[in-house]
Amino acid sequence: MKLQKAFIYGFGQWIDQEFDFTGNHFLCFYGENESGKSTLQQFILFMLFGMPPKQRKFFRPKTSSKMGGRLTIWHKDKGEIVIERMDGERNGAALCRDEKGSTYHETWLNQLLNGMTLEMYRSIHSFSAVDLATIRDMKEEDLGDLLLSIGMTGSTQINIAEKQLQQKMEALFKPYGKLPTINKQLAKLDDLYGSRIEQQALEASYNEEVDSMRQLKQDIQMLQEELVTYRKYLSELERQKQVLPQLYEYKQYEEQLQHLPGEVPFPENGLERHQALKNKWITMNSHVVLRKETHDQQAAKLKELKESLSNDEAVYQTAIQFMERGQTYHEREERIAEEAEKLNKLLTRINMGQQELNMSTNDLDFEQLHLPFHIEQEWKAFKTNDEQLRVEHDQLQLEGQQLQQQENHVHQEIMSVDEELLQPADRREMQTKLKQNEAAQYDLNAQIEVQQKKHDWEKKKRAGKTKALRFLSAGIGLAIVFLAYGLLQQQDIVKNMGWIILLLGVGQWLFENRAINRMDQEWTAITTNVKPETILTDEEKNKLESMLETHDLQVYQLQSLKEQQKKIDIQSIQLDEKNSAWQQKMHRHQQLLETERAAFPFLDQMEPVYWPELYPKLRDLQQLYREKIKQTDNLNRLKTEQQKFEHDLDRFFEQLNWEWNHVSTVNQLEQITTFAKKYAEKEMAYQSLEKSFSSNEEGLKEVTHQRQAIENEMQVLWELAGADTEDDFYHKANQLQEWQHMHNGINKIIQQTAHLFTKQQWRELLNQQPTSSEIEQAYDEKSKLLTELEEQLNSKRQQLADIHAELSKLEASEDLSRMNHQYQMEIEKLQQLGREWAVLKTAKEVLAETKRSYQSKHVEQVIARTTAFFCQLTDGKYIKVIPPMEGTPFQVEAKDEIRYTVNELSQGTIDQLYVSLRLAGSEMVSQNNSLPFMIDDAFVHFDSLRTERMLDILETIAHSQQVIYFTCRKDVLQTVEGVKLALLSPKHHDRFSKHA
């Protein structure tokens, strides 16, 4: 492609100016500074590649409204093309027209230029002194690369771009860096990410916090409830402490009450009533006691009297008998006298009869003279009836036998009676026994009475003892409980209480026992021991009495038997006499007569004839005699009786140990009488005493009765009080008093504590029966616990508040939200930076890749051309250019085959090398479609020789490529041959034209 001509409507200093580029391929525009060289150059570039408005504005001519122009180019395929650009039209875009008149736009033009842009063009097809200057500034080590890049693009930009890209990339990101933007952004993101994770975790902790809060709320509620319980408990304890004395008092009352019956029944005003009764009773009792004493004394006296009476009774009875008998005795004495007189009279009469009969007393034994009624008859028949005598004899015989039998019988009876007869000792004993029995019986009765009372006492005593024992056992039991409790709990108070209770129990027991003993002794003293054996049974008594009666009877019987015996003896004798008389009579006279006579000696003197006569006389005599006998007997009997009496009396006296030997019976009798009198007196006294006794007894009974009435009344009171005894009653009274006292106490305490405790609470408290120290301890413990709980609660509340705060904070927290947004933004930023980096990286890699491929395709060629140019420019001083290989820098080889790295070259040589590279590059690019090569005073620093060589080269190039050279050096103009020269001077256009 070649530039043909240009017409500038207005561009910078050029207005309506036309330039012609035809004629020679090597065009040289000469002009001094400010002559418009650069403007023209810019115009050409503007035409070819367009220009940004701002730049266009810069070239807008001051004197013309038009800005723009036309450039005619020749293209090997398209022919001649006119490019027109106007600043005001199409925004500076090109309008192209080919030879056929077709118009094309910018794009078309761009394609025509193979996408060449202004910058590309500049880097490849134009260079100026400025470009050269840049390599001078390069660092030595980069020079090789720089030169290579020049070789490739014709400019230093690859190298610079690479470096810039690298720099930018590194400024943006380093894999292990910290400071580059992306690294920083990454660090920032890491931070944010971390914080976000933390924040997320924090928000996730919302879960836990909510759970914790729930848990805490529960805990707090529980704690509060517990606290309420504890506070209640504490106030309860306080109340307990407050009421503790009352509690103990109550407990004590209650315990005491436990010992008391549940209710103490007690009559109304029982004590007073009882006291009144008691007073009465005492009075009455003193009466009773008095009476009793009297009674006892009298009883004793009576007893004594009775004893003495009963002792003397037998004596007395006997004495009475004796007295009675004494009367008889006296009478008998008189009778004896009378009888003796009678006897005497009889004797006198007998004597007189005897005398009358002439019979001595001796003759007549009237005693033996038996003159039965039939004697007369016998006597009458005596003589006549022998047989009768015999019969008489037989009769006598029989009589004798009968008598014998009688005698035997009597004898036997006597014997038997005598045998049966009691021994005097035995009899006395029996009598004594009876008497004793009587006395004993009396005693027994008395004793039974006493016994009864004693028995009552025993009962009381037992009751008393039992009670005492109960006290004792209860005391001991309680004491053991207290002691055990005290020991266990180490409570001295309790222990001491135990001791006290024990002491009280034992004391009570001892007291009770002593009272009982005292009473016992009294009772024992009262007791007269009546042996039961001294008392006879009724049977025994009866036996004894009958025995004594029998004895008396027997004695009497014996006496009569003896009398009978005597009688029998007499009869026997009489019989014997009769017999013998009869026998005499019989024997001697006719045995009987003789006997008769013998029997009746008086008969001797008489004839039996007289006998019948004699008989009445005899009979009378005999009667007399008999009377005399009888009298005698009577007298004798009397005497015997008297004797017996005396004897008995003596015996009696003897028995009584009374003096009897030298005492006359009369005296004795008097003595007895005195005794009897005394006895009677005694008996009188006894009876009077008995009367008085019974009257006293009545009295006693009455007072006893009255006392009993009082006692009954008291008993009623006792019964009402449920007491058995007075003591019991007083005990009950005390109990009642205690009971009332305690109940009052309890009621008082209940009233006092009612506002503090319910009944149940109070009951529980009583059961627990806490001690002050226990309560204190519990209080302390609970207080401690309460404090702990409060602390816990506070802590929990604090925690809850914290959690609340935390939750509120979390809920109100914008942090995560903000962070999310920030994070997203930073991510976006990173994304942008990443894209930026990607662009840089892509650019860098593409550049590197392009470099490699470009090198592999074109560098050899370019280097070859460079070598040629370089050799020519250095006039053969250097013969070879060696492009940088791996590890080796850019080198040149001198003609002596010594290689120099570019760094070792002089600046001039480097310049030459640069130019060579640029030319080679441009030439290489221009092979297919060459654009004009524009050089703007590139060789300012070249000497004329080197400039000449340079221009030679350019001229060579110009064969294949249009070269437009702008210079301000005249000497250059002189050195160049075959160059179309044009002088540029806006003021002297004509000059240009001239040269042209």
Add this chain to the structure above:
Amino acid sequence: MSRISFIHAADLHLDSPFKGLSDLPEQLFDTVQNSTFQAFDRLVRAAIDYRVDFVLLAGDIFDQESRSLKAQIHLRDGFKILKQHHIDVYLSFGNHDYVTGTKLPVSFPSNVHVFPTEQVRSYIYSKDDKETAAIYGFSYEQRAVTENKTNEYLITRDDIPFHIAMLHGSLQSNTEHDVYAPFQLSELTSKPFDYWALGHIHQRNVLKQEPPVVYPGNVQGRHRNETGEKGCYYVQLSEHEAKLSFIPLQSIQFSKLEINGLECVHIFDVENQLNEMIAKLTDDTPYLIDVTLTCNAASAEEWKQDNQLEELIELINERLIHRHHHWKYIYRLSLSTKKQSIASLEKGDHFIGELARTMEYFSVEQNINELYRHRQASRYLESLDMDEIEVVKQEAQEMLLHALLKS
């Protein structure tokens, strides 16, 4: 004659960060951060103002990825306010806030009825003690529900006047989004439901009028593609008709502005254009503006030079932020330049041609691993998609050309 009214919203994405925003000025940050909440608050306000019977929230109330306690608390507090006004809430969870995802133990008040499982079930809404409406729905238990759920929507009670189905899913034919609980429109309309309350698609769309099958869209746009008004539908159902009206709820509106900078000689021209366009935007809501500036490469390079464009945007933003009412903010400026014909470049034997050729076959993905596979960076960086890679290539090329060719 029974009537019911309700608000249908979906995809609240509470507290979900915006995409594509970086380096936001501090004073805007709060508004952005709270925008989803504000939108929700407006929803609550609207429900109260319109005296609706209930509110339907068809899934994606939160974002699992950016869940925050604040979101749940705020939601709960909003529900509490609704409760005070006796407004029930029927809520299902979607793919972004699926049931088994991590949630904090913030319990909703009793007026909120949550569909607990993937099993479609119904709640009965009683108005004046009369069973008036049956609301059907299900929640995502896992991140995805891929089966068609429409068969499970069955009306069991004929005696209830209104049957409203909530469904978080997408049309089978929709390929732009992840297809969850896919359905065909005919499957919905063939069922005798009075209203299909859909969720999942952020672009509001009334798929059908009778019966209404409605995507209300999300309540707050969160990236540059979610432009325009965002909000919910206020629905009044009677036996004969369904009235739908859209209530905007967004607290920030995304907007796209395209500036033609080709004719702009000076950057001030761009500024003027930009100001003009911004002035046309409404004044009732803050705006986040995405500006695409079309210009030629030369201008682009020129304006890029010395951060001119950035400074311009900063200048404009500075002004826009400090407005009295609602701020506006240009959060993104992209340059759209005339692409240099790579094809023409490739023809050249010169280095640039070689570069262009190299660029064409250059694999960006393989060469950016240094960063994108970087242990630390890979955590945060999303790999570039094809479009982005193209952009990167383009930018790289432009950069290289600029670097290599600048004079």
